[in-house]
Amino acid sequence: MTRTFKPSETVDFVVVGSGAAGGVMARELSQAGFSVVVLEQGPRLGAADFEHDEFKYQFLSGITNSPVTSPQTFRDDPAQTAKPPPMGNSLVYARIVGGSSTHFTANYWRFHESDFKERSMLGAIPGTGFADWPISYEELEPYYTKVEWEVGVSGLGYASPFDPPRSKPYPMPPLPVKSSGVLMERGARKLGLHPFPAPMAINSQPNRGRPGCAHCGFCIGFGCEVMAKSSTLYTMIPEAERTGRCEIRPHSYVFNVPLDARGRTTGVLYFDADKREQFQKARAVVLSANGAESSKLLLNSANGRFAHGLANSSGLVGKYLMFNQGSGVHAQFAHELNEYKSVQVTRILHDFYEADPKRGFYGGGGIDARMGGQPALWALASGADLPHWGPELKARLEAFPRSMMSTGHCTSLAVETNSVSIDPTLKDAWGIPAMRVTYKDHPDDLAMAQFLQDRAHEIMEAAGAEKVWRSPPRLARGGVHLLGTCRMGDDPAESVVDKYHRTHDVPNLFICDGSSFVTSGRGQPTMTIQALAFRAADHIAQFARRGEI
């Protein structure tokens, strides 16, 4: 029986959000001896509730934020009036216990040393907020190792000559290679590149009480039916509950963080499952609601002291939104690959990870080999600019088992006008002002995406593809990597949280999720979100013990 608390009980910490960061916070703070209530917008589901149903999860908002109840508006120019996008919400995340760690692909790349100090290495980029992080790779390394061992990551350390330093090997060997990985490795090695086994937060063998992967193929967009994917739903959250000091409270939508006369928060206001307002009292509040929702909550919590949003004296809450640009090619081979089986990615390469001024633009990234989608999504989207109906479409569908993708994932520059703000008129199903998204890629982001797509094309041809096809990279109209909107930094005028994730403005309010990022990394952010959460929790616990919150 897990512990429960009454809203009127003052707990040590209330954590808003139960995803990649919130799950880690819950486990670390409760194991450190503190009482914790985690408030999650969505329901709690388990492995038995998930199914192989593309229509439900990819087209009917089965576990993601629904545009019907949680609508957003979008524009690519701050001078425009934002409108609800025809394709549904721009910013998509899983709205269930475990958050987006439940439905993610589970690519778990560490950042490299350069990611934290590129501004110093490369200089300023006009028109952007390109900046160094206030922490280094060395400071984060022990926490990356903690993610690998305590959340559970499969991989092969130092398999890539470009790997950053690591203090321990991976706890599990890489997942079995798929044909896409073999072909990408074949083509890339021919070109003198260095493909290597992809680090994935999926068990390649039984680990910490969870089974190895069943290779069902339904990872991206789906909850794992065998608990092999290292979602916080299956890892951090049960361990937090086992302390007897942590309650996970689903169907709890936090909409305001009020302050007392001293400028400190005393808890959070939320709607319960029956849409009744509740107030959970707490000594300190940690926002881990994701890079979009944490900003929305702060902006909707404006008060007399912070007229433009809570903890927003810098004016940067919601700004510098980054997605990670990307681009891919499709390739068809002579024999069957059967990419619909097993995990998305088994081989990647980081030869183009570092920015190179000789390219003429800023950016860096990685390239992977992947399936690209289960049947319905693949059939809808794999055509690029080829004929999209009739015998040509049918021939392409029949070649599904012989097809794969190679995809580039890269940087997005921090541009101040790219942002999450509050829509002036639209409200959600709870009557709360809705999120407005403003986004237009920096030209360098598109140039980098194009560069990686060209390299991926070469790799597939070198691998012996019968056919390679693609569409040019296009402006992003939305994203699932929600980064940068409450950036960390030492200067309160230039950042929202300090290097320990404490807001510069409110001493007992912390923010830790994708919003803390200063730069975007190269496309796979969740590993770093969790390393930051382990590190933040470590420091927050020390502050609490010393009476410094």
Next chain:
Amino acid sequence: MTENERNDMSRRSFLTQGTGLFTSLWVAGQWPGIAAAAHHADEAANSPVPLGFTYFNAADAADVEAICAQIVPSGATPGAREAHAIYFMDRTLATYFSASAPAFSTGLTEFQASFRTAQPQVARFAAADPDMQNAYLKTVDHTPFFETTRMLTILGMFTSPKYSGNYQGAGWKLMGFVDQHGFSPPFGHYDAEYQGFVPYETGKAT
């Protein structure tokens, strides 16, 4: 699928004019309706004889099914007709996508009218010979109505049979997809012959 491919879907449209099927795709937030549809879907999946139509009348269903059959033609492997894509469309326009049903009806009416203008000697699209159908669709294959019909045809062929399409897994058979809970390696031809990862001299693989 990459984010850009999602953009492609949007660009090619469905209803990027904002009247939108994609907006109403998300009507799915309304679970009571979904439960009713799922109940029907289970019946349809288990029924050897297709159930009747709810949203379409018989003549409209024939026209739309003729379009579907051009999008994914029949032949040595099943096409949209054999996969009962039309029944998926009927059920979803009556349930999940009901908010878009009026826009779809308008699009269909316009399609039928413009076909009559182009081919006054043929009573309706479904009655035209396949070559004429194919030639006509080439003139309208970037309209929102066509793109929407294409999207629904594909969803009706390749999503779970419990939504009334993909009859007896016909769409999955066409794509060579095996609906199974899990698999064991090797998964395909190339990984079966893989000799193992050879570390780089510069690496320190652990």
